[in-house]
Amino acid sequence: MLSNIKRLSWLLGLSVVLTTVNAAEVNVYSARKEALIRPLLDTFSERTGITVNLLTGKSNALIQRMKAEGRNTPADLMITVDAGRLAFASSLGLFQPLESDTLASRIPASLRSPDNLWFGLSQRARIIVYHPDRVSLDELADYEDLADAAWAGRICARSSVNIYNQSLLASIIEYAGTDDATAWAKAVRENMARDPQGNDSAQIKAVAAGECDVALVNTYYLGGMLSNPELRDTAAAVRVHFPNQSNRGAHVNISGAGVTKYAKNVAEARQLLEFLVSDDAQAWYAQTNHEYPVVEGVPPSDLVASFGDFKRDALNVSRLGARNAEAVQAFDNAGWE
DSSP: OHHHHHHHHHHHHHHHHHHHHHTOEEEEEESSOGGGTHHHHHHHHHHHOOEEEEEEOOHHHHHHHHHHHGGGOOOSEEEEEOHHHHHHHHHTTOBOOOOOHHHHHHSOGGGBOTTSSOEEEEEEEEEEEEOTTTOOGGGOOSGGGGGSGGGTTOEEOOOTTSHHHHHHHHHHHHHHOHHHHHHHHHHHHHTBSSOSOSOHHHHHHHHHHTSOSEEEEEHHHHHHHHTSTTTHHHHTTSEEEOOOTTTTOBOEEEEEEEEBTTOSOHHHHHHHHHHHTSHHHHHHHHHHHOOEESSTTOOOOHHHHTTOOOOBOOSOTHHHHHTHHHHHHHHHHHTOO
16 A cells, blocks of 8 residues: 555656646747747747747837736746847846856847846847938948938938937937937937838838938848838838948847846746857848847848948947936937927
8 A cells, every 4th residue: 555655656746747847938028029039939949848938019018017017927038129128127127137158158248238137139230221313322421420411301210209219319329428419319300301200111111202312220121121022122222321330330239138037937038048049049030030140150131141241339238228318318309209
């Protein structure tokens, strides 16, 4: 009888162990659309046996949800875009530091939090697109040139509410100071061909349609349009200019992720983060999203590579978050809606 009980206990114990192994999981809140992240997560699950539970939503909504959930949040890892948002989530105490030799060695220091609170997973450059029939690059080198009166009525831009514009202005503040950055924003606002509106794709369409001659956009928007048969001809009408190549380099930002402060599955979250900077995952990201990999040696997609090589701003992207409030105020003072 005792032997049977021991055998039963052993079997039950084994069952518990197996249940624990089978239940290995990581819960992800992602501001990236499911189609742009789910295939990678499925590959991770196939290779590790770790289930990935995914919740997608808008960045700010996810951040506020995590804040409201507090220590009861099921989220182990949050994926979002723009260092400004990652820094904002950090400021709310939503992340915990994570030490990882893999992440430290594969992600350049400028593309991750100095405190290891979040890590860049892909890069995007905010560049100037222009119409080659109406713009000569002799009149356009740096972002700062857009403030010149020669560009009056020729610029399209999205709203200053957009975090991408806020981070670009934050970088200008970092280099030039708030007064000069505000003066730049005011001059660019006065040079706009129309009121700020639409997303980056809308700016590209406006340049192609002749509503304006230049626009500020992220590279992957153009890559996405060029790979879409319905939008390819429109996107092909514009050209890419990487600003500030003779000085600090073109502004770059990231998509990234951090382990949440109250994560219950830290080891699994670390494993997933390290997988996302593997060569395979970085190559998938580059081909699917048309973003630049963060890992040196992993090439961008052929389409993005056709834009050409360029000098990137080496500013630590954490500074974009640190300057975000100043950038928002500068836009307000400049009248950039």
